[in-house]
Amino acid sequence: MGRVAYGSAGLLALALLTACSAGGTSGGTAGKPDGVAMAGAGARAASVTFSPADKAADVPTDQPVVVSAQGGTLRSVRVEGDKSGSLDGVLSGDRTRWRSTVTARPGVTYTVTAVSADAAGKQTQTRSTFKTVKSNKTFDIKTITPNKDYTGLTVGVGMPVMIEFDQPIADRVSVERNLLVRSSKPVEGAWHWFDDTHVDFRPRKYWPAHTKVRVDAKLAGVRGGPGMYGKRDVRLNFKIGREQITKGSVNNHVLTVRRNGKKVRTMPMSAGQGGQWKYHTTSGIHLAMSREPVTIMTSPGIGPGSPGYYRLTVYNTVRISNSGEYVHSAPWSVGSQGHANVSHGCVNVSPANAAWFIKNTLIGDPIIITGSPRKLEPMNGWGHWQESWKQWLKWSSIKSGPTVTLP
Template sequence: MLRVAFLLVCLVCAVCGCGPVTAETPATPPVVQIAPALDSTRARPDRGLVIRASGGTLSKVAAYAGADPVPGRLDADRRIWRSDWTLRPGTEYTVTATATGASGPATVTMGRFRTRPAEQALGLAARTPLPGETVGVGMPVVLDFDRPVEDKAAVERALEVRAAHPADGAWRWVSDTRAVYRTRRYWAPRQRVTVTAHLAGVRAASGVYGAADSTFAFTVGRRQTSAVDTRTHQMTVERDGRVVQRMAISAGMATTREYTTTSGVHLTMDKGNPVRMVSPGREEGDPGYYDLLIDHAVRVSDSGEYVHAKDNVWAQGRANVSHGCVNARPDQAAWFYDNSLRGDPVTITGTDRPLEWDNGWGFWQLPWEKWIQGSALTKG
């Protein structure tokens, strides 16, 4: 009977698969870490929002500044989520993050925190081009800040330029309050460009944070470039690769430096009809003094140079007799005035006075390798 019982036990074990019995270890749920810490009341806005998962991956992240979603992205391993930009000062944020492991329950972490307010706020005092403006292919983007920027790298990282036809471009700091963006080559024509200063939460100096983001857009128009040869006294205007105007001109008489037209790549900056022009450094009664209203004047530098109308056709095409400007027949100057956009390149050659890169918008005078050296993000 004992043997039969043993055989029955063996048969039962063979059929039922008896084996050692081990207790199953429960899976450890993933851990979610959020920085700034939830319930913080004075979080630093310049450090952004970072969410990490250990023991699993992030399957869902939802973050809001008030009712506005916070843009951000996961890394390739889906273990770290970072906000794209810094955070708004003095703002309450809500966060919900879900992490899942290979098995076992998911971890859902939710809560809120508040960023510290800015002691002093950084913003934009001015921006060029104007929102909605149509400009020429050489147009720079100029941002003027309302207070000095000490941490230029932090601010520059927050500046974003998006073009329908992307191109290499870089910012250059020309002062503590001004940054200028220039492309490596002229903009492709007929496209929209959007500039966003993601300043909210950027630490520009001790106690100084960007208060809000700022976005504006402009349009690059047709490609119009002009070439002025002061030796042949001729100006040629091309549009989209086709000559659309030839103008006999007269340039600076070059008897003094100030009366010498500058050579180099100029940009049209603004225009007026008329423009009052007064001789620099001279008073009424001094030799060479003048005070004139000039029609159809298009400015190309900060040193008083314009392309403008002048009824001295006897000199145009023959001699340089101006005080430094480029003048043309009144009807042709009016045409140039009507057909110019800010940022149109005007290249002048033939004189021994070069245009300084910081004279007006002479930024194209700097080779690209030198231009990028003015970026706060350039290494070495």
């Protein structure tokens, strides 16, 4: 799996049977290639070849280790690093080929030990060594969202996976193919690069309700750019909760909340008033970004004493963008809710409805607003769903596909 996980163990086994490897032939004696052990007299020889070749240097960390047996089978293969642990791998069904399944670490000398058996069952142990390319610097995941602060890692059906790196990534393909997404229910999804330090994942459609999701960022040793390699692996587990989608219109002045397709609450609302200050609530597919019992709101770009300035203490707020939009309690506009738009751009609801909404909303729940002349920008908060699937894939480095089902 690249950005998105592909295939299964069965497909992997098939790949091992059909893959090719370069044999080590760096000057052995008596006409025998380097790294080959011969069986005793009276038995047909079983030989073993290694890739990378014995004593190879500056080997790329993402080059797989392949061990092949001819005239016999492999009983075991072990790859040990002098500065790091072992490399895991898989053996083909006919036990003639072994291939590593993890990325090597930079600047490490690895010893490959293979035990093979000839047709008569005689076992021979063979060793080969290689050294990987050196690293000048490392990169790491700076933040990954959702995280433990998000309601016990139970989130809404619109929740993206968002990764921020501490260094600009030049080799996006190498990094993306090592960002693996698995889910308990199959979905089609893809990663999307917003810039050199941010890559996010979302499904083509909303996550199915009650889906378990695992993200494995297998980045230790992965090339992120010239001389730069991943510092460590990171794993994230989270759950999708019930499906709750809220829709509202700035023209009809009503928010309707549906849970698993069933209407559970209707709330009169008041949206942005527009006017000379252009206080418009954005139209689009917003996501609940935070739930805040108390929020201090001030007029953007307007200081104290200037016309249009305000500073308000607001209660029971659910943030839906980075441009200061919330669904929140507004006792001062109850008389307009359901009839007119009088807010500074937020979605005003009554204190009772705001208390219910903050309690019943998960981070990542879609909140869809329509009818406004101002559109939500894809990079305004978590406006990921503003992009069509075709637009989303445009900024992917690897073809999308289904997630692998969790065991």
